[in-house]
Amino acid sequence: MEYTDLYINGEWRKGAQNERFDVLNPATEEVIASVASADLADADAALDAAEAAMTEWAARTPRQRSEVLRKAWELMTARLDHFAHLITLENGKARADAMGEATYAAEFFRWFAEEAVRADGLITHAPASGARILVQHKPAGLAVLVTPWNYPAAMGTRKIAPALAAGCAVIIKPASETPLTMLALMPLLEEAGVPPGLVNVLPSRKTGALVDHMLHDPRVRVVSFTGSTGVGRKLLRSAADQVLKPAMELGGNAPVIVFEDADIDTAIEGTMLAKMRNLGEACTAANRIYVHEAIADEFTRRLAAAMGALKVGDGTDPNVDVGPLVNADTRDKVADFVNDAVAKGARIEIGGTVPNGKGFFYPPTVLSNVPETADCVRDEIFGPVAAIQTFTDQENVIARANDTEYGLVAYVFSENMKRALQVCERLEYGMVGLNRGLVSDPAAPFGGVKQSGLGREGGHEGMLEFMETQYISASW
Numbered sequence: 001m002e003y004t005d006l007y008i009n010g011e012w013r014k015g016a017q018n019e020r021f022d023v024l025n026p027a028t029e030e031v032i033a034s035v036a037s038a039d040l041a042d043a044d045a046a047l048d049a050a051e052a053a054m055t056e057w058a059a060r061t062p063r064q065r066s067e068v069l070r071k072a073w074e075l076m077t078a079r080l081d082h083f084a085h086l087i088t089l090e091n092g093k094a095r096a097d098a099m100g101e102a103t104y105a106a107e108f109f110r111w112f113a114e115e116a117v118r119a120d121g122l123i124t125h126a127p128a129s130g131a132r133i134l135v136q137h138k139p140a141g142l143a144v145l146v147t148p149w150n151y152p153a154a155m156g157t158r159k160i161a162p163a164l165a166a167g168c169a170v171i172i173k174p175a176s177e178t179p180l181t182m183l184a185l186m187p188l189l190e191e192a193g194v195p196p197g198l199v200n201v202l203p204s205r206k207t208g209a210l211v212d213h214m215l216h217d218p219r220v221r222v223v224s225f226t227g228s229t230g231v232g233r234k235l236l237r238s239a240a241d242q243v244l245k246p247a248m249e250l251g252g253n254a255p256v257i258v259f260e261d262a263d264i265d266t267a268i269e270g271t272m273l274a275k276m277r278n279l280g281e282a283c284t285a286a287n288r289i290y291v292h293e294a295i296a297d298e299f300t301r302r303l304a305a306a307m308g309a310l311k312v313g314d315g316t317d318p319n320v321d322v323g324p325l326v327n328a329d330t331r332d333k334v335a336d337f338v339n340d341a342v343a344k345g346a347r348i349e350i351g352g353t354v355p356n357g358k359g360f361f362y363p364p365t366v367l368s369n370v371p372e373t374a375d376c377v378r379d380e381i382f383g384p385v386a387a388i389q390t391f392t393d394q395e396n397v398i399a400r401a402n403d404t405e406y407g408l409v410a411y412v413f414s415e416n417m418k419r420a421l422q423v424c425e426r427l428e429y430g431m432v433g434l435n436r437g438l439v440s441d442p443a444a445p446f447g448g449v450k451q452s453g454l455g456r457e458g459g460h461e462g463m464l465e466f467m468e469t470q471y472i473s474a475s476w
Contacts, residue, residue, distance in 0.1 A: 010196025141221030273437030
């Protein structure tokens with residue numbers, strides 16, 4: 001691997017302590033790279049570099065920033081194969097899935113290249129005082145970005161692009177399981193015209209101490225995190241000490257509601273996409289599948305057939321549909337969810353057994369008759385397991401769908417648009433896929449309610465997360 005050191009101020013560095021950690025290929029369990037591990041001194045160096053770089057970057061015109069981001073999109077689009085290969089090597093996802101992520105990741109540069117010139121303000125006349133009210137949006141300040149392992153490219157670009165569009169400098173802490181993709185992005189950003197110090201990457205095995213240290217530096221004004229709700233709570237506590245602006249995309253427990261009047265083909269296709277995109281290792285993955293009793297048998301049979309037709313193997317093989325899970329702990333947790341559900345009365349329709357041999361594989365699995373007491377109903381499965389329950393009453397299924405601390409995304413399938421939209425409005429979720437199994441889009445505000453997060457990524461809102469609103473009262 002060519003890029004395995006820390007990236008600070010446009011330079012590759014070994015790190016203050018010269019410590020390293022191994023990155024594994026989850027399909028083979030072989031070490032594919034040894035990566036530098038950042039320490040607190042490295043974080044200070046990155047903060048110094050970011051502070052110096054932001055002054056000049058924030059002073060650039062929106063169009064100048066826009067053109068750099070547009071160039072980044074062009075360069076990444078030309079190298080999708082390279083990034084997809086890296087994603088598969090360190091994350092395990094199948095080739096087609098990795099290409100989908102690489103394309104999605106690149107699109108954030110194009111979208112925010114267009115949004116960079118649209119930080120619109122306001123001038124109005126105060127009705128009572130007669131003063132003019134001027135409102136503008138300004139760069140918030142240095143941003144610390146903490147990204148997860150499940151989308152090693154897209155979760156980084158979804159934060160970097162709006163931050164740069166807004167005029168901010170960033171320090172990124174990628175997940176230890178998958179740092180290579182983000183490190184490989186840095187030469188591309190250099191080529192696009194991103195100045196040294198504006199984007200810094202600090203892989204590290206000391207994540208908690210490193211991030212906490214940066215969040216207590218007075219120069220940091222924004223923290224953007226994607227990951228579990230538990231870790232998000234800890235970061236919010238640290239952010240509170242400096243009253244930082246938080247953008248938190250946290251856990252999910254997505255319900256899928258399939259009504260009796262749903263188009264079965266659409267529902268199966270949508271459920272497969274919602275469940276198996278990224279092998280179910282996504283906060284948006286379908287977790288609880290509620291199917292009306294009148295069509296439950298047919299739906300279950302057809303979903304099991306579709307899941308069973310997927311080929312499992314090393315994602316570098318273009319004929320493979322399903323790669324390994326990211327590590328042994330994730331695979332074992334998925335197996336525990338299945339075993340718990342079966343012990344409580346669920347029935348395995350297909351899959352359900354950990355295969356022998358190397359790699360963190362788990363087969364596509366369909367469970368029917370899943371009881372409410374099963375652990376997978378209350379927690380994220382984060383794997384290729386479809387847990388089916390049935391319902392007959394609309395009010396009951398809405399209540400069951402909302403009965404969770406999470407509120408990221410839900411999915412509804414029905415051909416009755418009046419009923420479907422009424423249900424969507426009553427679901428306590430930041431996003432709803434209506435007759436669609438995919439809601440992620442750079443042009444849309446991605447985010448949840450309740451304990452699924454704060455703020456939004458993507459859309460116009462994504463850039464505003466890295467900006468502060470200033471109001472000027474004037475008379476003339």
